[in-house]
Amino acid sequence: MIIQKTSSSRLESFDQENYSFGDHFIDHMIICEYDNGKWGEAKLMPYGPLSFSPANMTFNYGQACFEGMKAYKDKDGQVFLFRPRKNFERINKSAKRLAMPEVPEEVFMKGLKVLMDVDRAWIPYGEGRSLYIRPLIFATEEGLKARVAHKYMFAIVASPAKSYYTAPVSVKISDYYSRSASGGVGFAKAAGNYAAAFYPTQMAIEEGYDQIIWTDDATHEYFEESGTMNVFVRINDTIYTPPTSEKILDGITRDSFIQLAKHKGLDIRVEPVAVKTVLEAQKNGTLKEIWGVGTAVVTSVFKAFGYKDQRFELPVLADEDSYALTLKKALVDIQTNQAEDPFGWRELVERNILETV
Structure with a gap:
């Protein structure tokens, strides 16, 4: 070097x-x-x-x-x-x-x-x-x-x-624009993916939202990602997150959340998340949380979501009752060497590396 x-x-x-x-x-x-x-x-x-x-x-x-x-x-x-x-x-x-x-x-x-x-x-x-x-x-x-x-x-x-976001955000579920398509580059961190997302995100901001929950390009009936983050939904005491695919980024924070949830004995399911399922859970009171995860933000808790012309407020949970914040704390404690690392995720940067280069 x-x-x-x-x-x-x-x-x-x-x-x-x-x-x-x-x-x-x-x-x-x-x-x-x-x-x-x-x-x-x-x-x-x-x-x-x-x-x-x-x-x-x-x-x-x-x-x-x-x-x-x-x-x-x-x-x-x-x-x-x-x-x-x-x-x-x-x-x-x-x-x-x-x-x-x-x-x-x-x-x-x-x-x-x-x-x-x-x-x-x-x-x-x-x-x-x-x-x-x-x-x-x-x-x-x-x-x-x-x-x-x-x-x-x-x-x-x-x-x-x-901290990227210092307060909960509101998101708009897209029923027209898509982040990626089958056969495309959605699974890659291609620069163009982000450029293409800016215009519909700006439209959502003009409607009073902070970000978008992207849906599938074919039907717009299933969650894919949220903004530049992977998305999680909690209904009752079960966490759901969409499976990765050629359209969804295989997020490292996402994978870490899944492993941490399993380690803590939480019920987490990697399966398609239907928009109608989320709307039904909102209506019957079983929708507890929606949040996004990514490297920059770690965890972004959502306070509200919009769909078509409607806006829905999400419950305000105490930190200890929030799965999103519980998992975030567990992850950050590992990252910052404040907790044991049972997964071997943390990698020490040795001092004076130049002496060996």
């Missing part, structure tokens, strides 16, 4: 109490370029802009995917990653679907850990705080012919993070 450290850290000028999600970046980044059919040597370098032509094939044809993951710091200053190899596996699954080269495990994992070690001072400690990490792969070739690119870049950037 090539090491090029900054001569002056920006940390002293960073207001650690007054910042927004994704607006500030740590001192360094990881870059690795693909050309002539192979990946080159990874480089740690100062964070900053890169120069690309407007004819860059990513801008024109959308070959780009990314991951979202976090690093956490405990009270002793130790740094932990959460299930990072799942992110490695998923970014390559996305890359393959977009006809991009898969990044080698050594480049991904070594680059990730070197970056976390070098910039560990940027990782905040405290409730709801973490370092949000964004690995990404994108085409860098200059050209306007619609074909697979021959040049790519793998990069890792990171940003200090506080």
Whole structure:
């Protein structure tokens, strides 16, 4: 690995109490370029802009995917990653679907850990705080012919993070727009998936909602995801979440919630969630909770949902009565080294990794 450290850290000028999600970046980044059919040597370098032509094939044809993951710091200053190899596996699954080269495990994992070690001072400690990490792969070739690119870049950037949503949100169940379709790229973290979601989300915001619950493209009768999150529904004391498919992202937080629920002996079922089932449960009083989960937010509790021209308020539960918040606390306690990790999810970032690189 090539090491090029900054001569002056920006940390002293960073207001650690007054910042927004994704607006500030740590001192360094990881870059690795693909050309002539192979990946080159990874480089740690100062964070900053890169120069690309407007004819860059990513801008024109959308070959780009990314991951979202976090690093956490405990009270002793130790740094932990959460299930990072799942992110490695998923970014390559996305890359393959977009006809991009898969990044080698050594480049991904070594680059990730070197970056976390070098910039560990940027990782905040405290409730709801973490370092949000964004690995990404994108085409860098200059050209306007619609074909697979021959040049790519793998990069890792990171940003200090506080709680994404600080209060419950309201969501609109989509009865027209879909996030993805059969045979498409819904299971991949393709950049274009997010761009296509912005317009219908903006429409929902104009109606007074914060996000959308996406439904299937064929019938709009079944839940798929909510905004950029996987979705969970609690009816009586049973939790339901849709099974993953080629249209639904295999969320790492989602999988962690499922495993934690089983570990706690909760009744959780991975099966299709019908809109009509949720509406019936709302009507007869058995609908207790709906929530979304994802890396950035961890858990977003919903206070209300809309369907067509109706709005329905959800019960307000005490924290100890909420399955969503109970599972969130259990997950965060593992991530931040405040609880035992029976699953082996937490991965320590050793100090002074550069000495072995």
